[in-house]
Amino acid sequence: MATMNMIQALNSAMSTMMARDPSVVVFGEDVGYFGGVFRATDGLQKKYGAHRCFDTPIAEGGIVGAAIGMGAYGMRPVVEIQFADYIYPAFDQLTSEAARIRYRSAGDFNVPIVVRTPYGGGIFGGQTHSQSPEGLFTHVVGLKVVIPSTPYDAKGLLISSIEDDDPVIFLEPKRLYTGPFDGRHDVAVKPWSVHPASEVPEDYYRVPLGKASIVRPGEDVTILSYGTMVHVALAAAQESGVDAEVIDLRSLIPLDLETIMASVNKTGRCIVVHEATKTSGFGAELAALVQRECFYQLESPVERVTGWDIPYPHAFEWQYFPGPTRVAAAMRQAMEA
Template structure:
């Protein structure tokens, strides 16, 4: 076991798979010589060579299109889109080609690709470096959508994603690349060295796709969260003095409805938290699923706390995020109903 940041854990996952499997390739903008804008691939080109880890032109459609073709011929590309905001030119390749290849070929071909993308805000990157587009991919049959929140899960989920026979959208919350931000205006954080989830095995292991985890047990209310919002939810529950059960989804598609249902049936109350824009965000799907599965157990309406319905506000970034205060207010309101 070693203490790792999420960046180091992701690096370790790619290093391990490149070492173990000659069909694994890593490529994207600046991932080779420079080692990635966030240094997730630092040193991998030097170790494995330019044929296994290489830079590409600034052309997201070509990056993913190349990966789809390679995957159809037996390779396992793990590609990086430098920021999730840049993925839109590649959306056609992801949704029309990668997601459908298994089915349109009557399972003659599969598409074992991973598309890694730093997602969300927290670095004052402005409108084109801070978006959270996960809902655009959870609507697409044939994809898997993964968002880790700890170094341990990040490594295990990435290895599982690379080994999966189908395309995986792997979203990495850059706000917690180097530690869990609680998300208040002071920028208060907890170093990974003080957080048990920073303990990461150095060898091969996997975290199963499609399985949520109870991050914090509780009895009063269920909080459904993923990515950075797991830590914000922890801080909010403490601030509100509520015995909240925090379910970290880890995989949005496929969704672990059994873990969610078990928790909501126990607590009878539920709120959903995500950083992305509120309207048509993934929270709406979560609320629909909980409503259908747990209606007769609910003691209060399901509430959601999310980003504003507005273009990403650079100057008001920390007001845009669901912070502990906003979530704590929603918790107290749900408990009073």
């Protein structure tokens, strides 16, 4: 075991897989010599050579298109899109090619690629470095969508994603890169507090895709979340006094509906928390599934606590994020219904 933050855990995952499997290659903008803008690929080029970890032009469609071709012919590319906000030029490649190639070829081809990208706000990056586009990709049949919330999960989920035979969108919460925070959003002081990094195995291990984690057992209400908002939900549960069960979904597609149903059927109440905007966000899908599968056990309507339905508000970044106060208010509303 070693003490790692999320960046170090992601780096360890890529290094572990590059050592185990010569078909694994890493490429993207500034990922080679420089080691990536967040240093996630630091040292990989020096260790494995420029033919396995290399830089690309600023052309996201070309990066993903090349990865699709390489994956279809037997390689396992891990590509980095520098920010999730820049992934849109590659959207056609992902939705029209990567997601459909297995079906279109009647199983003759598959594309085992991973598209890593930092997502979400919290670093004062403004509108073009802070978006949360996960809902766009969960809508596309054929793509898998994974979002870790801890260094341990980040490494294990990335290894599982690299070994998966289907294309995976791997969204990395930027606010958690250098250490989980306690979820509090007191804008009068520093708006996060960093805990020590987590214990992470240095060797190979997997965290399976499609399996949620119950990070806080409880009896009164179920909170469904992922990424940074898991820590917000935990802080809200602690501060509110409500006995909340907090579930970290970890992967949105495939979704662990069994764990969700078991929890909601037990508590009778459900709150969904995510950073993305509310309208057509993934929380709407979760709410619909819970309402359909747990209808007769529900004691109150499914609540959603999300970002605002506006373009990303740089000047009001910390007000935009769901915080413990908003989540606790939703919990009390659910309990009083």
